[in-house]
Structures are given as structure tokens and as C-alpha cells.
Amino acid sequence: MGQIELKGIRKSFGGIDVIKGIDLQIDEGELVIFVGPSGCGKSTLLRLISGLVEASDGQILIDGDDVTGKPPAERELSMVFQSYALYPHKSVRENMGFALTVAGMPKAEITQKVDEAAATLKLEDYLDRKPKALSGGQRQRVAIGRAIVREPRAFLFDEPLSNLDAALRVEMRLEIARLHQKLGATMVYVTHDQVEAMTLADKIVVLQAGQIEQIGTPLDLYRHPGNLFVAQFIGSPKMNVVDCTGTGTQLTFGNGNTSDIARNAEGATKMGIRPEHMALCDAGDASKAILTGQIDVMEHLGSDSFAYVNVPDVGLFTVRIVGHSDAVVGDTVGLHFASGDVHLFDASEKTIPA
């Protein structure tokens, strides 16, 4: 139960194409995350699945049934929004059971389902409270509880954590991961936060301007981004990217420095290297220093330090150093990286395979 398939889904609003032909298979029990910049169509795609928005073209199948023309209620999906949309005058118990009450389910059965969901979400002590007497995280749990009691074929989440403060977001992220393990239900989850996507997803769908850029597991996308957009969207801090010219196995940078990366670099116009794959070294150590620059800014986070190194005529690099670094602003430093960690992109911004 809970397999969702999109075939050639398109949506335009007043002649403007917002979703431009999406083919996607979501398997039973999978936690799939849609990520992408603001306005790329994440919420619209989720609403198309839910039935709140009608497709302009294409088909939506749930467990093999064509639900394309069906209203939301007949799709048996539960949606959880960023705004919790709880009834302020109803108690937590009434809020959670409301859809079941409307559906005419016997009272004893509703009580049992609400109790079960409350236990899963650690809401047992709050069932008689009104939403205003709850914290943001507790309200969001009630909204999730309301979705659980309906035993949907799949859960649809639209940025459910973005109203919470940073610490609570991390806590709720863990709870959603646990909930997914416990229920084993299909979940489709929208976020613009790539850390949330990396930590929660079985499968990430990266969207840009109404189209899929790439689909893969978090580590697939991190290790093998298919193009420059995905390379810079996945990973934090984001991948360093500088102009270069690739000939044979050699890269030439804007300052004339060259580096032999021992693999095909022909046609490369940009080189990407992640901050965690770079290291500072002695500028005079010709065996290590591929580029030389000056430290512009140092950030000390305790667990990590970030050095921002400016290489004239090449660009600014972020270098992640595990733990503390004694480097200071103004130091002239060498930059070292392994050729196996280099990502290359051609003029159309597609990845050149290693």
C-alpha cells in the first residue's frame, strides 16, 4: 500500500507552466523528499498528488488506481502543513479525532485510535489541552497525530518543521524519522532545507523550475551529482566551484596554475571541490599546494573551523578543518585536494564522468 506513480504530470496557472512534465515512482514505504529553491514547484507537486490542485496533463496512480480526476477525500492521503491549522476551541483529543468523527466512526474506536497515536507521538499528557496551551513542537505533533489516525495510504508533508526554532527542528526531524520507521508508511516530504533532505530521505528528488534535476539516495546525490545545480544544492557548506579549462588530464586555472588530475578533464569549464575535501598546507610545499591564496576570514565553530581562502584570479574557497585551526586571517596558505574528490562540469554545466 502507498505506491505512488506520476506520469507526465504538468500544471500551468493562467498559461504559465509551473510543473513541466514530471515522471516519478514512489515505492511503498519510501520516504521521498522534494527539495529545490523557493518557487520551483515543490508544494504544487505535493498538492497535485493530494488532489488539492488538478493536473493540466498527465496521470497520477496510487497503488495502481488512476486517481487523476478524483477529489482529495477519495485518494486516502493525509497532508500535514507548515501551519498546523488546528481548531483552537477543540481539545487535542478532539482535534486528532475530528476527521474520524465526521466520518461517523464509533466513539470507542476513535478513542482507541487517538490513544494509540498519542502514545506514538508522546502526547498522552496533553490530550485535554487546547492548542493555545501547547508549544510549537507539540502543536506540530498534534497535526501529525491527526494525519496518523486516518491510517492513510501515504503521508504528505509540506515543510512541516519550518515554523519551529532550530533546536526543535532537529528534535522533530528525529521524531519523523522514528515515526517513519515505526509506521513503515509511504511519506512524501517537501523542504527547501537540504540538511533535512539529506538526513531523512530514502530518496531525494531535486527540483528546479518545475522539472526534476536528479533523483537519488542522499549519498548518490552527494557523491555523484549529475550537474552543477545539484552539486551546489546538496552539501553544506556548498561545493566550491571555480572556472578552469580542461585539456587531456590537465586543468588550467584562471591564474595559469595547472593540475594533472589523472583522469579525463577534456572539455571541463568548471571545477568543483567540497570544503570537507580540501586541506590547508604550507604554501611553499610544491608537492601538496595545488593553489596558493590568502585567508580572508576564519570561522571557529568548536567542532570545525572554516577558512575562507582567496586565490587571486581563481576564486574564494571554503575549507573545512576538523577541530581547531591555528591559521589566522592574512596567512598565505597552500590548498591541497585529492584529484579523486574533484568534480568537473562542461559548458552546459553537466558533470563530466570520472
Ligand SMILES: Nc1ncnc2c1ncn2[C@@H]1O[C@H](COP(=O)(O)OP(=O)(O)OP(=O)(O)O)[C@@H](O)[C@H]1O
Ligand atoms: N494557485 C496558483 N496560481 C498561480 N500561480 C501559482 C499558484 N500556486 C503556485 N503558483 C506559482 O507556481 C510556482 C511554484 O509554486 P510552489 O508553491 O509550488 O513553489 P515551492 O517550490 O513550494 O516554493 P516555496 O519553497 O517558496 O514554498 C510559483 O512561481 C508560484 O507563484
Ligand SMILES: [Mg+2]
Ligand atoms: Mg512550498
